[in-house]
Amino acid sequence: MGFLNLAGLGKVHFHEYGTGQKPVLAFHGYGMTGKQFNVLEQSVLKQYHVYGFDHFFHNESKLDDWTEQQIIAGMPKAMVKAYVEQWFKTYGRQRFSVMGYSIGANLALILVEEYADLIDEVILMAPDGLAVYKGFDIIQNKAWGQLLFKTVTKSKWLAPALLKNLRKVGFIDQSLYDIAYSEMNTPQKRMDVYYTLNLIKLLRPDVVKIASLINQHKIKCRLIFGRQDQLFPKLAAIPFINLLQSPDVHEVDLGHWLVVPALDEYLVNLTP
Incomplete structure (x- = not known):
């Protein structure tokens, strides 16, 4: 290394x-x-x-x-x-x-x-x-999606609630829910998601x-x-x-x- x-x-x-x-x-x-x-x-x-x-x-x-x-x-x-x-x-x-x-x-x-x-x-x-990928495009490039992404990142309860609703309507399956939840279950993890997906959006x-x-x-x-x-x-x-x-x-x-x-x-x- x-x-x-x-x-x-x-x-x-x-x-x-x-x-x-x-x-x-x-x-x-x-x-x-x-x-x-x-x-x-x-x-x-x-x-x-x-x-x-x-x-x-x-x-x-x-x-x-x-x-x-x-x-x-x-x-x-x-x-x-x-x-x-x-x-x-x-x-x-x-x-x-x-x-x-x-x-x-x-x-x-x-x-x-x-x-x-x-x-x-x-x-x-x-x-x-x-x-x-439509989900990434919305949160990275659409004004309302960027605002939603930032709001969810700053909130203690919005992220898990949003993920549960996305799973309920079939937008994500259980495996994607498990992955996403494990990466957004602390304030630091949510900020890392927010910064990572913004940093790479031009790539x-x-x-x-x-x-x-x-x-x-x-x-x-x-x-x-x-x-x-x-x-x-x-x-x-x-x-x-x-x-x-x-x-x-x-x-x-x-x-x-x-x-x-x-x-x-x-x-x-x-x-x-």
């Missing part, structure tokens, strides 16, 4: 693990850390050496004196390049792969936009960024450009979805998948909580 100092951003913490030789820059889901992919020990970790970055407001990654106003305005998309440029300074300019789960897929996809000529493979699991991948680059550079692209995932299902990603020449697409019998030992077993049993 170590740190990269990203100019204008802060100090990002990363974890190193895996017995494979091929480097992969990995970005985890909300509420996790860069070690999230260590459960894929029989599949991914035997092929790759993982550099798993902690998102800001997670674990030991810290922004440099950003004001609340700056955080709410969002991190400029161009700043994502700093991850790779600083990694190159430490490990040398070289080919690499990218991997992302859930909101972490946004950063992985943006790196494809910037470094397609150096990327060997893209591995995305229950990925955000391939289509607009919107250009999926048409990315698909073209994947095809042009013949980048391997593995997409894995949970069959019961109501947050980022395969159906929403079909337009992107249809743009790819040779996608490796999988739908497994899981929900959004996808990076688990059962996925490792599934990947190991795939025909090479």
